[in-house]
Amino acid sequence: MENALNLDTVKLAENKKEIVILDQTLLPNECKYLSISKAGDIWEAIYSLRVRGAPAIGVTGAYAYYVLADQIETEDKDKFVKECTEMMEYINSSRPTAVNLSWALNRMHNVMLTEKDHMNIPDLKVRLMKEADAIREEDIQISRNIGTYGFELLEKLGKGVGIMTHCNAGTLATAKYGTALAPMYIALEHGWDPKKDLHVYCDETRPLLQGARLSAYEMQAAGIDTYVQCDNMASYTMKGGKVGIVFVGCDRVAANGDFANKIGTSGVAIIAKHYGVPFYVCAPSSTIDMTLESGDEIHIEQRKAEEVTEMWYKERMAPEGVGVVNPAFDVTDHSLVTGIITEKGIAYEPFKESFEKMGIKPVEKYVDKK
Known part of the structure; x- marks a missing residue:
């Protein structure tokens, strides 16, 4: 591998x-x-x-x-x-x-x-x-910077920390290093033992299995102690004290810190809040959309029903004609977020003020000035 x-x-x-x-x-x-x-x-x-x-x-x-x-x-x-x-x-x-x-x-x-x-x-x-x-x-440089800030959080927790992630936000999701998995790559560069110092729990991430297929692939290939768990097992793992921090990526962040990520992320954030596990979003500044006041304005992509009922199965696993809900993403409320790690630093509440201090501005739309 x-x-x-x-x-x-x-x-x-x-x-x-x-x-x-x-x-x-x-x-x-x-x-x-x-x-x-x-x-x-x-x-x-x-x-x-x-x-x-x-x-x-x-x-x-x-x-x-x-x-x-x-x-x-x-x-x-x-x-x-x-x-x-x-x-x-x-x-x-x-x-x-x-x-x-x-x-x-x-x-x-x-x-x-x-x-x-x-x-x-x-x-x-x-x-x-x-x-x-x-x-x-x-x-590549943005991902490395995010990884460096994330690694500083791991250092404070100490070696042997358990890390949970949802979906895939590793080097496969970027040009190199990734966002949510970048701290682990940086830890390895600093000499951390991949088997003793890092323990990564990858949510399976239904229905497309990015956690099982991609994050687990990356972490195992890097030699890190890696576990795949079904999405509904996150509470069990956190309650058992196996997880010290959660890192997730994102696809769009609103000005108030609400963010959209792969479906199921909001549930992980709710569980982390309940058990007092720090929950960090790894977000390049280009992902932060300052034109949106809140996550209510983020358009959520709806995908084909077959991804739920048929994909990955030898035979169809749901009754013909049954209705299917298949949003690609959900929106996590900013109140559940400990911090948002960008290449410019870590943003904390109030997020809009933190983003503005970092110099993050609304996305520039194309305009023909002629």
């Missing part, structure tokens, strides 16, 4: 014409890379979770903007802008909850709009490629 830190979740192909992604739907049994360059294939890869995790989706969005813009054959800048805008809006529709996708696409679009008046189209395409590369490199 290869250490996940050695895997490239998403990158630009050597030919500069395709995006190379690790197909996460096949893990942990098969490690396969896909090269994609068509708009429909990129949309499907994001929607079908071949690439997933808010930061990794953002990096994919940035490369998608460049790769698809590079395919536009015109010398007419108005036509180029129009086609870029249409392409961006199409890719953005693939996953509505994770703010990193729209953040990266808007950043790429703003570069195009800013530079188009004093660059020819070939040079503009090169500029877009460099911006996408920059977004990927920044994501």
